[in-house]
Amino acid sequence: MQDGRCEIRVIDSHTAGEPTRVIVAGGPKLGNSSIAARLQCFQSQYDHFRSASVNEPRGSDAAVGALLCEPTDPSCITGVIFFNNVGYLGMCGHGTIGVAATLAHLGRIGPGTHFFETPVGSVRVELHETGEVTFENVASYRFLKDIQVTTGGARVKGDVAWGGNWFFQTRNTPCAVEARNLEVLSEYAWAVRQALAANGITGENGKEIDHIEISADPGDLPAHSRNFVLCPGRSYDRSPCGTGTSAKLACLYADGLLREGDTYRQAGILGTIFEGRVKIRENQIFPQITGRAYITSEARLILDQRDPFKWGIYL
Ligand code: PYC
Secondary structure, X not given: OEOOEEEEEEEEEEEOOEEEEEEEEOOOOOOOOOHHHHHHHHHHHOHHHHHHHHOOOOOOOOOEEEEEEOOOOXXXXXXXXXXXXXXXXXXXXXXXXXXXXXHHHOOOOOOEEEEEEEOOEEEXXXXXXXXXXXEEOOOEEEEEEEEEEEEOOEEEEEEEEEOOOEEEEEOOOOOOOOHHHHHHHHHHHHHHHHHHHHOOOOOHHHOOOOEEEEEXXXXXXXXXXXXXXXXXXXXXXXXXXXXXXXXXXXXXXXOOOOOOOOOEEEEOOOOOEEEEEEEXXXXXXXXXXXXXXXXXXXXXXXXXXXXXXXXXOOO
16 A cells, blocks of 8 residues: 555456456455455455456446466466456356467467466467467366256256366246346346255255356357356356356267367347367366457555545445
């Protein structure tokens, strides 16, 4: 804090429409423990930094933040902790692509292979000469198949799967999966999330299922399916969701509907597309997702101690 104010330096990008705000300087100092332990420290001691950087009035409900930190694994170029308007993420696919684009923008990486250390494991990131990015996610898997809940009298059936975050994957939908129906889709997905919680349906080890993915046929889009993904803070993913696509690929592979090396094109609610494949190692499914991010701004967030909302609108 200097002259009653402090500054956080950020670089903003969007990946297939979904924003990422990377904190490159001025973030909290979280020590040298594992990235998962540093996430706990961020959450318990510095949560106001999360709110200040992604919540209004500086951010938006859709913004995902990424705090860069020193990796513990020397083969990684950076550690990264992802967060959003209500809390923290294990991994973030669109965010990983955004971090790669940001590091390239800063001249810290060039085309080639790099590793990022996240709270749920290391991910391999390939920056292509074209500017596209492919990341190989942490091992992904289906945990529960054909789970059924009822909401508003309607039965909803789907799978619970891990793709770096916990997802409920369903093909049930109250309307066409198109941007004109965002409000109806959001209400429905929120009700599904609440019904899962009310029925005690969780991910492994009781972990909350905080992402709901509704998949449908892609219509005229050059894709295999189109999705709508509701994120933990009730905002929808503008991109096809990298961790959601990973969880979906794991389910498709488990059902014999996708083979190693096949390309699966996942469209999101805005019509933007991620390309996915799976790699199998030691009987585990490693999704590989390709997309592209664009840098939209470089900024210094100013936290003025006289400002009643210096830590964001923090409800
Ligand atoms: O791309 O994995 C993703 C993601 C998670 C939440 C928002 N985007």
